[in-house]
Amino acid sequence: MADLDVVVVGAGFAGIYAVHALRSSGLTVRAFEAGGGIGGTWFWNSYPGARCDVESKDYSFSFSPELEQEWSWSERYPAQPEILRYLSHVADRFDLWPHIQLNTRVTAARWDDDAAEWTVTTDDGAVVSARFFVSAVGCLSAYQVPSLPGLETFSGTWHHTARWPAEGVDFAGKRVGLIGTGSTGIQVAPQIAAVASQLYVFQRTANYAVPNRNRPWEPAAEREFKSRYRQYRKEARESFLGVPVAGTGRPVLAEPPEDVQRTFTERWQAGGGMPFLGAYTDLLVDQAANDVIAEFMRDRIRETVSDPVVAELLCPRTFPVGSKRLCQSDDYYAMYNRPNVTLVDLRSTPLESASAGGLSTTSAFYELDAIVFATGFDAISGALRQIDVRGASGVALADRWGAGPHAYLGIATAGFPNMFIVTGPGSPSVLSNMALSIEQHVEWIRDCIGYLGAHGFTTVEATSDAEEAWMAHVTEVAYSTLFPKADSWYIGANIPGKPRVFTTYVGGVGPYGSKCDEVAAAGYPGFALGAP
Numbered sequence: 001m002a003d004l005d006v007v008v009v010g011a012g013f014a015g016i017y018a019v020h021a022l023r024s025s026g027l028t029v030r031a032f033e034a035g036g037g038i039g040g041t042w043f044w045n046s047y048p049g050a051r052c053d054v055e056s057k058d059y060s061f062s063f064s065p066e067l068e069q070e071w072s073w074s075e076r077y078p079a080q081p082e083i084l085r086y087l088s089h090v091a092d093r094f095d096l097w098p099h100i101q102l103n104t105r106v107t108a109a110r111w112d113d114d115a116a117e118w119t120v121t122t123d124d125g126a127v128v129s130a131r132f133f134v135s136a137v138g139c140l141s142a143y144q145v146p147s148l149p150g151l152e153t154f155s156g157t158w159h160h161t162a163r164w165p166a167e168g169v170d171f172a173g174k175r176v177g178l179i180g181t182g183s184t185g186i187q188v189a190p191q192i193a194a195v196a197s198q199l200y201v202f203q204r205t206a207n208y209a210v211p212n213r214n215r216p217w218e219p220a221a222e223r224e225f226k227s228r229y230r231q232y233r234k235e236a237r238e239s240f241l242g243v244p245v246a247g248t249g250r251p252v253l254a255e256p257p258e259d260v261q262r263t264f265t266e267r268w269q270a271g272g273g274m275p276f277l278g279a280y281t282d283l284l285v286d287q288a289a290n291d292v293i294a295e296f297m298r299d300r301i302r303e304t305v306s307d308p309v310v311a312e313l314l315c316p317r318t319f320p321v322g323s324k325r326l327c328q329s330d331d332y333y334a335m336y337n338r339p340n341v342t343l344v345d346l347r348s349t350p351l352e353s354a355s356a357g358g359l360s361t362t363s364a365f366y367e368l369d370a371i372v373f374a375t376g377f378d379a380i381s382g383a384l385r386q387i388d389v390r391g392a393s394g395v396a397l398a399d400r401w402g403a404g405p406h407a408y409l410g411i412a413t414a415g416f417p418n419m420f421i422v423t424g425p426g427s428p429s430v431l432s433n434m435a436l437s438i439e440q441h442v443e444w445i446r447d448c449i450g451y452l453g454a455h456g457f458t459t460v461e462a463t464s465d466a467e468e469a470w471m472a473h474v475t476e477v478a479y480s481t482l483f484p485k486a487d488s489w490y491i492g493a494n495i496p497g498k499p500r501v502f503t504t505y506v507g508g509v510g511p512y513g514s515k516c517d518e519v520a521a522a523g524y525p526g527f528a529l530g531a532p
């Protein structure tokens, strides 16, 4: 008999909720977490300026009406320490700590066909068996440091934003080089610029950022909002992105130009990426429509950045707005007006190497005391592939996913019985409010395990046919949009040698949830259920 009903890997939003939900349904559960604390993303990414870009009234757990009434967010987009405190509070409130083992990395997981259980090995050499294996390793947790010749000779300090030292980093009076201008680079840059003697931003791809308009959550507004929280959460589950967004419901190309300007300006003033990008129906499916919003954004950059040459370099031109994660910042572009900030354009002068004193591009040498890598993640499948996962007949997940990760409904993959992936490839995951998508997946998994028990089954496995059909649907929907046009981490383009497969479901959180519910209600078609 297995030691446990379920092993969960990871203790971020997903692992925390999986422990709670599965325990509440009477299962024995242990989560292993590589980090020295819970929180996942919000444990590791403690760089200055880290904050959520989905409002916390959305980016928070909805499973407990009491929790959502008790907890009070200080502002619209709280910073990392507050989100971490929240997750810690959740673990306290629901007594989850005894079921989470910190500082323990899962190194291998093997399915035993005969015993119908998983054997899970951790980096302390311990082995535990479980009937079910739940991956909650995170879509954005396997961080990437680009291979930069000579980095080992650099005499200053360097850090990746996703492994930020808990004690912080003192940049006062230092010359700092920042590599990476995605969501994180854009968040951290103004914070460094405020204290460093000099900040060089090494930019390969200019990025779009909308203002946050971050502000405190006033008590009266909070009380009013919380009086209708339940209804709001329901709307979120049915929505496209996991956040209710009121768009105009019209295509931008059919709208008079002055109305377009007014609508975009109002949304720009209000702040937030989702309402801005959700203003019109055609922005993410029609290049001509996308050009309209892109030009609006470039105009905002031009009017903010005083040096016209720098402004033009900051104007994105190589991908449609929204086809990479839309960044949010109140002070990123204005930062370039500071005398101590220099933009280095890597498109015209690529980065060549590091040396003891700093970084060299093809045209100049930059003397530095510190380097910050905001270079992102091996997204979606990276962390799971770091575990030696072997399914039926010893097949390695790394081989099975050699041509790109795939999973039926983004939750289970053929050949790997009793294994579930929270926000896996083929689910809305990183293109949604992830707190909501995580809850939806965990609840589906809990219910599926419950169904097996209630109907005398012990195993569940996605069939290859169902998986292929689902991934074909995922691809078809993706290619009806502008998403695949970008060389983004969504498609694996940031990792050398990674197959280019668009593995995120862009058909909408609501429709996706309905499909998952239908499958469950119909007795799990597309899955092979087995009895002893």
Ligand SMILES: Cc1cc2nc3c(=O)[nH]c(=O)nc-3n(C[C@H](O)[C@H](O)[C@H](O)COP(=O)(O)OP(=O)(O)OC[C@H]3O[C@@H](n4cnc5c(N)ncnc54)[C@H](O)[C@@H]3O)c2cc1C
Binding pocket: 009, 010, 011, 012, 013, 014, 015, 032, 033, 034, 035, 039, 040, 041, 042, 043, 045, 050, 051, 052, 053, 054, 059, 104, 105, 106, 107, 136, 137, 138, 139, 140, 141, 184, 383, 384, 386, 387, 422, 423, 432, 433, 434, 435, 438
């Ligand atoms: C800076 C940043 C800001 C973000 N902001 C938002 C936002 O505003 N809205 C939004 O929807 N999403 C946001 N995201 C995405 C975010 O990752 C998810 O919202 C969410 O936190 C993911 O939770 P998770 O539990 O699935 O994964 P994670 O939080 O990544 O947790 C996974 C955990 O698994 C652990 N782990 C991995 N492999 C192993 C192993 N082999 N053994 C043991 N433990 C392991 C890791 O250490 C990690 O702690 C952001 C991401 C980043 C990086």
